[in-house]
Amino acid sequence: AQSVTQLGSHVSVSEGALVLLRCNYSSSVPPYLFWYVQYPNQGLQLLLKYTTGATLVKGINGFEAEFKKSETSFHLTKPSAHMSDAAEYFCAVSPWGSNYQLIWGAGTKLIIKP
């Protein structure tokens, strides 16, 4: 069965520091890949997605992610963290032949230290 692993349930960075949230998936065929963000008491919002083409994907709020097929990874980065980035981040994949459903990671809570 397909699975998505997010390393670290909590990640803490200082304001202005690099943000790196890790996501690995298990699939022999590269799926479609998504990052969603969930702010407190709000629904999930798409941050960015990889479908085809360029492996470096840019999203909203200065985030980007790189699809690395050889590493089965789709890590999320932002050069400089802002206090408003504090939220929970979910990686999800849509494998082939799955009724196009999303398989979700457990989420990583990003904490920003002033």
Added chain:
Amino acid sequence: EAGVAQSPRYKIIEKRQSVAFWCNPISGHATLYWYQQILGQGPKLLIQFQNNGVVDDSQLPKDRFSAERLKGVDSTLKIQPAKLEDSAVYLCASSLRFGQAQETQYFGPGTRLLVL
């Protein structure tokens, strides 16, 4: 455009009671999803509709959960009777087309259920 609407936002009930959640997807979206999100976990798909037909309900506990999407627009999710382990956030999402793996799902704010 208006987003996905859900109500109520919060609900507290006692075990063995029943509860219903309502979702109004984005206008024109063919596919509607109900997810259960337990604290500390990613969303778990309960049921997926295409228009008013069920595509997948394999993870829906059918002995207590039911869902419908009348006329292919609004949807309701019901739990009867509720158990303590049903305490979670219930998320509704919609997407424009069915059968497109790269489709973005748009989420509502969720209904937070606490079963005592």
